[in-house]
Amino acid sequence: MRAAALLECVDVSVNYGGVCAVDRASLAVEPGQLVGLIGPNGAGKTSLVDAISGFVPISTGRVLFDGVDLARSKPHQRARAGLVRTFQSLELFDDLSVRDNLLAASERPPWWRLAGEVAWPRLGRDQLAEIDGALESVGIAELAGRSPGEISQGQRKLVAVARALATHPKLLLLDEPASGLDTDESAELGRRLRTLLDRGTSMLLVDHDMGLVLEVCDHLVVLDFGRVIATGPPSVVRGDRSVIEAYLGESLADTLDRVDGDAT
């Protein structure tokens, strides 16, 4: 029997004023899985992530998370339910230190503590330990006190991931976490993602870096012109020459052939 999916999209469509960005796409992420969502520029990957996280309305279909239909949940409610995303563009809270960025996302004090803090602001030791843990898990514990303006592009990407982790997500949606990273940083990010997976965080990864995606994902979903055109484990999708030639461009298909050839 198939394990119950953590996230399930069924026939999801997204329309922007007549333009169909996502066309009846279906995909599922099972617990403990790292699923890659790939496709050429403009294929509708970010639109689908926006639809899953509640930032754009869907025109057909359903999004189920943990067995619950998300139709009526707002983005912050989805985040609190454990469905947390990062953004393609860097969207850190610029006026907050790295630690405060994580705190803003993780803390959920009761209202009387919110009010009490105005008289006496304080942070619990366990709260800080938790933040440091999230930073540690992506390897940037030393940046806690810095401001987002002072750190490198790659480090900012990692802060965004750490901020998402600080909310204890059940499923992490990563929208192009490797864009703007150099090759080494990207490979390092891949290793971090595998570690997170081992600790029980499921993920849906959108990225252009084919090296990263092929390396780390358990399962791939290929999107083009808003439609899912292939799914399967990386070895199968990668081997599907017609799919790759048609949708990733001919020369890259050749390239991948060569990579396969060298590997065997």
Place this chain on the structure above:
Amino acid sequence: MTDYAFYLLLGSGAGAVIAMLGMGLVLTYRGSGVVNFAYGAIATWVAYVFYGLRADGDYVLPFPGLPERIDGGDEMAFVPAIAISLATAAALGLLVYAFVFRPLRLAPALAKVVASVGVLVAVLAMVQLRFESTILSPAKILPSEPVTIARDLTVPRDGFWLAGIAITLAIALWAVYRFTRFGLATRAAAEDERGAITLGLSPDALAALNWTAAAVVAGAVGILASPLTQLSPLLFTALYLVPALGAALIGRFTSFGVTCAAGLAIGMVQSTFVQLQVDVSWWPEIGAREGLPFLAIVGALVLLGSRLPTRGSIEIARLPRAPIARARAAELGLGYAATVAAFFILPGGWRIALLTSLIAAVLALSLVVLTGFLGQISLAQMAFAGIAGFALARFADDMRIPFPIAPLLAALVATAFGLLVGLPALRVRGINLAIVTLAGGVAIQEFVFKNPDYTGSIAGGGVRIPKPELFGIDLGLTVKGALFRPAFGVMVTTVLLVLVVAVMNLRRATLGRRMLAVRANERAAAAAGIDVARTKLVAFALSAFVAGVGGTLIGYRFGTISDASYGLFASLTVLAFAYIGGIASVGGALIAGAVTSGGIFFFATQEIVGRGSSANLELFIGGVALVAMAVLNPEGIAGALRQSRASRFLEGRPR
């Protein structure tokens, strides 16, 4: 029914003024992406110039330091006067664009709103400085003989003339934008600035031309509309700007035709309220007129979902930084002690100036929460203060509720109004929200403050506020012959200290972090699990509470209050000085208090330099300083101090 037809037709004049100002706002926005809150002030200035020329031939210059006026001999004929006045309008529009909004092209919406408020404050202050008698009743320019439309229906015809001019203007603007290369280019640049540049179009030049054209329209409106009512400095801003913004919003800041129609409709419907008051027993006697544009604006923004069309321009500048205040308890204690001591040592005039500064600092703190932390603008802070002031009169005078409880309750009433005005903030933000708060502030002022039921008769000088008293100690400012009592100063200083500590703590608390997260990026905040709507409401409530406390202090200080104590203009100057001080930090709010008009800085300058300053000159300086701050240093004085400290620190250390 004839009565209503009469009032509808009578309102065509006011409607035409609203329509033309609305179209001018659309023109400015389409040309440059700026919602010009100073638009009414441009009309005002040109109107005063024109009627000055007509009265005694003197041309008045608006620059301090230069000769105030050029003597033109005798009263000037109509045609040269109008030519000179419209040329003045064109020059004013061009200057404001070149020196204020061109440098702000890439700045965030907040900086643009603030800069236009600065222009507004400066121009209105200059009107008061340059023209001795500011209330004029100009002679009619347009033919105004009565015209009989039907039996029993005779109205003056100048309204029709104005409406005709407005409709002609709408058609002309529509045609220019539809058919000429200039119009196409402006539409193109508004949609995608980069695309326009790649075709060799200069968005800058287009913006300058549109600004000039819009200013000429404002000038013409100023001249033609002044005879409808009395000309006063705030006429076009208080009476016409808000409905004009409403009309422009209904036209989605895009359509001249819709804006024109909406403007005419608002003016005509407003006019029928005179008759409604007679016919409908529950119709409010006061304030319905101003309520209509407020409802139109909220309706257009919240219900129709119409927004300012986003402009395809490149916005890179950031909001002012909101640093964590590093003040230690010892520093705060020292400041508190020094201020309290000052109230015992300094002579009377100084004490009053100090009080003005401390109360202004409280009001500025309310904006630190809302604008500094949450990133939203309110042009209605004084309205919240006023609500608390009048509520205090009710609680303390009528109900005899004792001192610390009555003002706290009053501030809570202001909090409720803050939530009410904050509700639209769940749907709208940025400039749109500034428009809502401006309209809301005007509506509160007209509907509540001018209503004698709530605020006492103007003849009686307003309502009385009893002196504060705690544990038998009289904390009043004046007690039978004893003026400027230090006890009152101690009370105000203590209140400010409590609020300063609270706002500093807020910055370090969960709520503050959430506000700054929302300010940085609403999408990312929501994605991080932050309830953006609730965070905004809390910020509005806290901000209105602090403003309310400020309002009660104003009440206690003066002893009696009227609608004039909490005017629209005061709301704008609060924002102006808060921004000058530094909108995003507690230190900025304290500096804002110090440099406020009538505060300790100007008083000290006067004492040292000698007499010669006036409230209006201070406001003018404030307005210009505000523009300069917005253009050169959005972080305010506090930010500049921080930077110089930081750079000294860095230079002192080898890297």
Place this chain on the structure above:
Amino acid sequence: MTDHGGALLKVSGLDAGYLGVPVVRGLDLTVGPGEVVALLGPNGAGKTTTLLTISGLLPAIAGSVKVLGEPVNPRRAHRVARRGLAHVLERRGLFYGLTARENLRLGHRGGADLARALDYFPALVPLLDRQAGLLSGGEQQMLALARALAGAPRLLLVDELSLGLAPIIVETLLPLMRTIAHDTGTGVLLVEQHVHQALEISDRAYVLVHGEVAVAAASDELVRRRDMLEVSYLGENAL
């Protein structure tokens, strides 16, 4: 073909990026008259940033950009366009609220022949009075190109011509770049994700990786020597 003395575009030592953070570093690049040059590289390599800096829409951090022999002043970016540079932006930069004809009219500059620009795109002629926003993706891209040609440019920058277009449309539009360069002597600088097709129609190509030129060579040489490309796209450890 590579007459550097008469280069239409000469970029030397260029650092380009946002808010002082360079995305592109130390770039040298030239485009001569009648030449088609492809700027290739994986996503995020800095191709679009390079084009924006060349047309003055983004101030350069360091180095120089000369278009038709004159330096580009980002404060007066529209003058570069008037001098003869046309830039088809990544998302086409069309004015969607205006009709196709109005878009063309804004692109039209003295001396240029509107009819000739349309000759390349006969499919547009019946659509001229339609709003640009209502055209299909392919038609919009044609309109963007026609609008650029309506100004009779001497240097044409095209960013991601194929973005969001079906392969069949790309196959007709890309070779047009070659034809235009040949007919008019216009220099073309092309950013393209379809590497193979871009190499087929270009004279030379630069491959940007992480903001630096990894390979610069004649296009036919790159077609022969694929290994050079693959290293750039997949990284050395992928091989």
